[in-house]
Amino acid sequence: MVSGNSMAPTYNDGDWLLVLWMSEAPDKAPLGCIAVIEREDRPGIFLIKRIQKAHAGNYWVEGDGSDSTDSRTWGWITPAEIVGRVLFRYRKNKA
Numbered sequence: 001m002v003s004g005n006s007m008a009p010t011y012n013d014g015d016w017l018l019v020l021w022m023s024e025a026p027d028k029a030p031l032g033c034i035a036v037i038e039r040e041d042r043p044g045i046f047l048i049k050r051i052q053k054a055h056a057g058n059y060w061v062e063g064d065g066s067d068s069t070d071s072r073t074w075g076w077i078t079p080a081e082i083v084g085r086v087l088f089r090y091r092k093n094k095a
Helices: none
Strands: 016-021 034-037 047-055 058-062 082-090
Touching: 034 058
Parallel strands: none
Antiparallel strands: 016 082, 034 047, 034 082, 047 058
8 A cells, every 4th residue: 555645646645556576676677667666774665666767787766756755865776676566556436
């Protein structure tokens, strides 16, 4: 379940996501895809970010929302930090 607005308006707080979890680092992650990130210095905390750039085997990721903490703060991430890929979203109807 999404918590926070770093990927709004694409994914919003409370949305449920179906994720393809990866057992090993991807050889190549497609630009534009939404990845699940687990930072090496924050194990167990999963973040969703869009892959914007690839260079020298590393990735630049950014959230779609203006309040996102991402590569603009951290810099490039390693392929090992990409642990999944978002396949689709289930958004509950609000009453």
